[in-house]
Amino acid sequence: MADLLETRASVTVVDGRERDETDVVVAAFDRLSTDAVTALREVTVELGKPIVLLTDRIEEGGLTAAVACRVVAILPKSAVTDSRVADSVRSAASGGMSPASDLLGRLAEHAERLHREMLAPSQPAGAALSSREIDVLRLMADGFDTQEIATELSYSERTVKNIIYSVTDRLRLRNRSHAVAYAIREGVI
Numbered sequence: 001m002a003d004l005l006e007t008r009a010s011v012t013v014v015d016g017r018e019r020d021e022t023d024v025v026v027a028a029f030d031r032l033s034t035d036a037v038t039a040l041r042e043v044t045v046e047l048g049k050p051i052v053l054l055t056d057r058i059e060e061g062g063l064t065a066a067v068a069c070r071v072v073a074i075l076p077k078s079a080v081t082d083s084r085v086a087d088s089v090r091s092a093a094s095g096g097m098s099p100a101s102d103l104l105g106r107l108a109e110h111a112e113r114l115h116r117e118m119l120a121p122s123q124p125a126g127a128a129l130s131s132r133e134i135d136v137l138r139l140m141a142d143g144f145d146t147q148e149i150a151t152e153l154s155y156s157e158r159t160v161k162n163i164i165y166s167v168t169d170r171l172r173l174r175n176r177s178h179a180v181a182y183a184i185r186e187g188v189i
Contacts, residue, residue: 023093025049026085028077031057032066040069050092052085128171129188136163137183140176 025043029036032055040051050070054077058066066074073088129137132153139149146164150157164176173179183189 022047022049024089025051026054026089027051028054030077031055031059032062033059037062037065037069040065040071044069052088052092054085129167129183133163133167134183134188136160137167137180138189140164141180141184141189 025047027040027043032053043051048070050072052073052075053066053071054075056077072092075084075088135153136149139152144152146157146160149155150160153160164179167173168175168179171179171182173182
């Protein structure tokens, strides 16, 4: 990376002994793993400078850590060119970069997904199920098979299978028995 950047007239590469002259840190990792995040944190504490990160893979939680470590740009390592890195370094050095908008956007999406999946209060089971789904679950609990449920409700077998799939997938249930047990436990049927 140093050899790549040294070819650019507007970028000066400094080694570890010249830390006072550092304006921007360029960090390159195959993947942003916990070890990589630890290294970024150490650099952030020691230098407190903006970081341009080159990586091809970010593991769960890595994006949040990257923002906390003053990463202002993430470039795909596999598609890096000397001009892209140099442009990012110059922009970060001039203060023209705050954490990249796409980086913050991805972080916001991640936070929203976490909120939706983990923190949002769970709604009552009855509110999560339509009347069609409740009818199918009730007949499943009574021991009806797919064909019998379709006949009873005047649906096609495909519709019944889609309803069952929708319920089990949306509520993260393993199978039909689990869906019936869930409906009974939640007082829906």
